[in-house]
Structure formats: C-alpha cells, structure tokens
Amino acid sequence: MPQKEPDKVQREIEELLGKLDNFVPEERLVSKIRSRRKAEDGPGALERLRARWSRLTLGHVMLFGLALLLVGTLARGSLGGWATWVVTAGLVLTVGAFVLSFINRDSGRTLGGDSEKRWRGQVIDYAEPSPTSKLRGWWRGRHQR
Numbered sequence: 001m002p003q004k005e006p007d008k009v010q011r012e013i014e015e016l017l018g019k020l021d022n023f024v025p026e027e028r029l030v031s032k033i034r035s036r037r038k039a040e041d042g043p044g045a046l047e048r049l050r051a052r053w054s055r056l057t058l059g060h061v062m063l064f065g066l067a068l069l070l071v072g073t074l075a076r077g078s079l080g081g082w083a084t085w086v087v088t089a090g091l092v093l094t095v096g097a098f099v100l101s102f103i104n105r106d107s108g109r110t111l112g113g114d115s116e117k118r119w120r121g122q123v124i125d126y127a128e129p130s131p132t133s134k135l136r137g138w139w140r141g142r143h144q145r
Helices: 004-021 029-041 043-056 056-076 082-103 131-143
Strands: none
Touching: 056 082
C-alpha cells in the first residue's frame, strides 16, 4: 500500500498543473447576468420529467406491477373488460422487473448492487485482486503479445 501513495500524489499534482494550463479568465458581467437569469428560471418541463423518470428503479416498477395486479383482481366487476388488461400489465411489469433485477444485478440500480468508490474521477480500490482476476490478467497479457 505505501507504493501507491507517491502515485496518488503525482496524479494530484499533474491534475492541478493541468487545471492551471487550462485556466480561463473571468467571464464578462453581461454573460454572468444572463447565466444567472437562466439559472433562476429553473429547468423546463421536459428536464423535470426526465429527472423524475431517471430516478425510477426496478423496485418501483415491481411495486407498480403488484398494485396493478391487486387492483385488477379486486375491482374485476367495476373495470369490466379492462380488468384482464390491467392484470396482464401488472403481471408483465412484475415478472419483467423481477427478471431484470437478476440480469442487472451488478448495475447498482437494485438493492444487491455494489457501487464503486470514486474520488475525483478515479476508482478507489484498496482490496487485493482476486485469484481469478489475477489469472484473467495473466491470460490477457499472454495473448496480447
């Protein structure tokens, strides 16, 4: 672990020097006022809708499907012919979300997903590589020659 410290410090120094090289002078007052007015307006309706849909998880979809199943079953008399469609949609949503939760297990969008720790865009990993990843790296290095 002590061997990684100089690499971190060196990377940090290079990042700071890179920022100094790309320094942009302060923007003009007129453009500051325009950007401030634009920020005060807030996001548009489409951006708000997109933000709301992006927070939707597979758990939400599964709960909605279960709710449709329940409503379609309990309100079969009042829904008439629509009850079959509501139950079918609930079944498709529930089963689909359940299957996708197993397929996307590593994506972090479900309860079992692990998210990787990052700092300034770099992945922080203090754990030693597993024997299988060492073997895989050795195999790839051998075949790239």
